[in-house]
Amino acid sequence: HLERTGVRVERNTELVAFEDRTxxxxxxLRNSGVTETVCAAYLVGCDGARSTVRHGLNIGFPGGTYEQAFYVADVTGSGAVTRNGMDTTVSAYGFAIAMPVRQSGSLRLIGIVPKAHEADETITFEAIRADVERDTGIKVNEVNWFSTYRVHHRVAERFRVGRVFLCGDAGHIHSPAGGQGMNTGMGDAVNLGWKLAAVVQGRADQRLLDSYEPERIAFARKLIESTDTAFRFITSRSRLVGLFRRYLMPKIMNVLLHTSYGSRAFFGLISQxxxxxxxxxxxxxxxxxxxxxDRLPYVLTAGGNNFEPLRSLDWQVHVYGEANAEFRAMLAPTGIPIHSFAWSDMAKATGLHRDGAYLVRPDGHVALASxxxxxxxxxxxxxxxxxRPR
Structure with missing residues (x-):
């Protein structure tokens, strides 16, 4: 996709050093022993938890490491597994995940290393086989590969210094609770991407970039807090908590997810x-x-929906009701398109204001509401x- 737009990805290339020259x-950069120097308007560090960019900026990465060790294994075996899905087992012992790997036909198993083996210098699958099979419900026939790891929870003190930015795991790492890691990294990239494009292409002042850090670091900190709470609950070895996880939590979740409010809240949380x-x-x-x-609410219209204009990935104004002629005429010189949608019960239900006007950002969030x-x-x-629009 990038190559079709004229962008060439240089693989096996290492960032050795960088300097912000205002x-x-x-x-x-270094590739196959050959070093080259590149000059760019901005640098974005999407280089993971051990980010060279973050270290180069001397940005702190406060947080900690959870005491539990985790295992991940690729196996073949038998058992009741949801095809094209994921099975999560929450029990008195903790939790475990089993999911099919479509490319190979194998199974991916993830869970907590039993406490009795956490301190082992080398943890083997055979040492915890009985626990894995009990927790996942999978009878393992063959182990293709097996590894253990520790989970961290950290947020960088800054997401930007001058012309250098941090995105994804370079700026924040957290527990897998809720499956939010990839979505959050993509959210960083989207938030920064459209802003960088506008500035580099001369369609916005550099001050637009000042909004990246406060918007994304606030969310990252909130996410770390919520996933940390969920993770500690899921992995707690308290007998009382274990009994709650095993017997009460499934019933509570079943009731909540079968209510319209509960299902909407859960979807909003997981989907971000x-x-x-x-x-x-x-x-x-x-x-x-x-x-x-706020994210612009979704509204069905006679001809489709109000999200269709968002495909332009550009600034636009939405009016739900009737856009008056004077408003259109005065905004015409800006080049920002105005989309008018008939007022409806659905628009009202989402919280929109009749005949109100909303300036919508390229990422679908409302910038100005009037x-x-x-x-x-x-x-x-x-x-x-x-x-300026494109």
């Missing part, structure tokens, strides 16, 4: 669709129940960041 970043940046520096105003920083169609407020917002 107007650019100079990086030293409920993320909002209300306290961010480029979020402003409230119209109805929707504030600047209960009235006051063009001057939108003009001021756009001018403050020198925003």
């Amino acid at each position: 107007s650019s970043v100079v990086a030293t 669709a409920a993320i909002q940046y209300r306290s961010g520096p480029i979020s402003s105003g409230t119209a109805g129940k929707i504030s600047g920083g 209960p009235v169609q006051e063009a001057a407020a939108f003009q001021r917002y756009l001018a403050a960041l020198s925003l």
Whole structure:
């Protein structure tokens, strides 16, 4: 995909050093023993938990390591496994995951190393076979590979220094509880990507980039806190907690997930669709129940839905009701398109304000929400960041 857009990925290339020279970043790269120097407008460190970029910036990475050790194994075996899915077992002993690997037909098993073997200098599968088979319900016939690891929870003190940014595991690592790791890293990349593109292409002032760190670091810290709480509960060796996990929690979850509120809340949490940046520096105003920083609510319309215009990945204004002629005329010079959607019960139910106007960011979040169609407020917002559409 990148190559089709003219971008060549240089594999097996190591970042040796870099220097922020105020107007650019100079990086030293090494590939197959050959060193080269590259000059770029910005540098983004997406280089994992042991990030060379983070170390180069001397950014702290506070947090800790959980006491439990985990195992992961690729095996062949027999047992009741959900094909094209994942089985999670929560018991008095802890938790375990079994899922099929479609490419090879094998099974991937993940769980907690039994306490009796945590201190072993070398942990083998045979040493914990009985525990693994009990927890996963899988009779293991053959082990293709097996490994153990420790889980960390940390958030970098900064996500940006000058022209250098951190994304993904370089900025935050956490427990696997909730399966949020990949989504969070992608969220960082999306949040920073459209902002960098706008600045580099001259469609926004550099001040737009100032919003990346406060928006994403706040979410990362909240995520670490929530996954840490969930992880400690799931992995607790307390007998009382174990009994609760085994007997009460499945019943409670079953009831919650079969209610409309519970299922929506769970989906919003796991999908990260409920993320909002209300306290961010480029979020402003409230119209109805929707504030600047909120994700634009999904609304079905006569011709489709209000998300279709978002495919442009560009700034736009949404009006739910009727966009008046003066508002359209005054915003026309900005080049920002205005999409008007008929007022409906669904629009009302999502919290949108009738005839209110919403400036929507390229990532689908609301930047400015106004209960009235006051063009001057939108003009001021756009001018403050020198925003222009593509």
